[in-house]
Amino acid sequence: LNAQKKSTAISTDNKITEKVLQEVLDQNKHFASQGKVADYIPELGKMNADAIAFSVVDTNGKVISVGDTDKKFTMQSISKIIALMVAVQENGEEAVFKNMGYFGSDKPFNHFGSLEITGKPLNPMMNAGAILTVSMIEGDGETAFQKVLKMVRFITKNNNINYNETVYLSEKETGHRNRGMFYIMKNSGLINGTEDQLDNYFKQCSIEVTAEDLAKIGYFFANECVRFDGDAIYKNTDLSKLIQSQMMVAGMYEFSGEYARRIGLPSKSGVGGGITVSVPGKMGIGVFSAPLDSHGNSVAGYQMILNFSKRFGLNIF
Ligand code: DON
Numbered sequence: 001l002n003a004q005k006k007s008t009a010i011s012t013d014n015k016i017t018e019k020v021l022q023e024v025l026d027q028n029k030h031f032a033s034q035g036k037v038a039d040y041i042p043e044l045g046k047m048n049a050d051a052i053a054f055s056v057v058d059t060n061g062k063v064i065s066v067g068d069t070d071k072k073f074t075m076q077s078i079s080k081i082i083a084l085m086v087a088v089q090e091n092g093e094e095a096v097f098k099n100m101g102y103f104g105s106d107k108p109f110n111h112f113g114s115l116e117i118t119g120k121p122l123n124p125m126m127n128a129g130a131i132l133t134v135s136m137i138e139g140d141g142e143t144a145f146q147k148v149l150k151m152v153r154f155i156t157k158n159n160n161i162n163y164n165e166t167v168y169l170s171e172k173e174t175g176h177r178n179r180g181m182f183y184i185m186k187n188s189g190l191i192n193g194t195e196d197q198l199d200n201y202f203k204q205c206s207i208e209v210t211a212e213d214l215a216k217i218g219y220f221f222a223n224e225c226v227r228f229d230g231d232a233i234y235k236n237t238d239l240s241k242l243i244q245s246q247m248m249v250a251g252m253y254e255f256s257g258e259y260a261r262r263i264g265l266p267s268k269s270g271v272g273g274g275i276t277v278s279v280p281g282k283m284g285i286g287v288f289s290a291p292l293d294s295h296g297n298s299v300a301g302y303q304m305i306l307n308f309s310k311r312f313g314l315n316i317f
Pocket of ligand 1: 075076077078109110127171178202205269270271272295296297
């Protein structure tokens with residue numbers, strides 16, 4: 001059965017060409033006009049609404065990309081899956097989820113959720129839980145952030161990746177809801193550190209990547225935390241299952257249930273316009289298009305993933 005599975009996967013790969021990806025991009029780029037570039041972080045409002053990119057890392061780790069592949073954008077919430085990985089590696093899953101749920105939600109990403117009722121964030125994908133997750137990564141000042149950055153550089157094999165200082169400062173200045181959540185959790189004793197920990201959250205959101213980098217991240221979690229080039233130093237089957245389950249349940253926020261119905265693949269979006277997708281045991285997909293829908297998910301990005309996953313029958317259900 002395994003041999004049969006493998007051969008199906010390889011024949012899928014053979015059909016994934018630049019030409020097919022270009023077709024997917026061309027057929028769906030018009031959807032961008034239905035969305036709106038995020039401007040609640042003022043610096044994000046300056047993003048080019050026309051830039052669009054689509055990238056796949058196939059089952060053999062081969063990278064195929066079309067569109068504005070060199071275009072950098074900030075990871076934003078996609079950084080939450082990397083922080084979750086680092087926090088769980090350091091503290092173990094039990095400690096990380098002691099004060100946080102595995103819940104899905106019908107609430108947007110910046111909602112306080114049940115913070116005031118149960119005192120605990122709903123999940124590590126919404127802002128409250130992500131801020132708590134970041135606070136659990138050990139180290140003073142920027143140390144915890146550097147661990148997240150290092151992991152992004154490892155997974156993408158791209159040491160040029162860094163954070164965008166202007167976007168970081170813009171969010172630090174205006175991120176009052178996030179600051180509110182941070183202090184509620186400090187008040188209830190969930191967070192013990194200083195505001196450096198909140199800054200580390202803002203910094204990780206400002207890490208700049210390309211669609212190709214996102215496809216590599218998708219591949220990594222789809223393949224037991226093994227990198228696209230086969231480097232297995234972080235191989236961890238259980239951790240990859242945890243991360244993908246959270247992507248499935250909450251990675252697209254209150255749209256996650258409908259997204260699971262339409263696309264059926266663990267995915268994580270960011271308000272920078274990126275989405276990273278894991279096709280379990282197979283490949284990774286990375287998309288970029290800045291205009292967002294009302295949930296904070298890239299409109300054209302979603303449509304490209306939908307179209308591509310239908311063509312190749314990738315829905316895991
Ligand atoms: O904290 C924020 O609001 C942003 N830095 C990240 C939010 C985000 O990306 C939500 N995703 N779609």
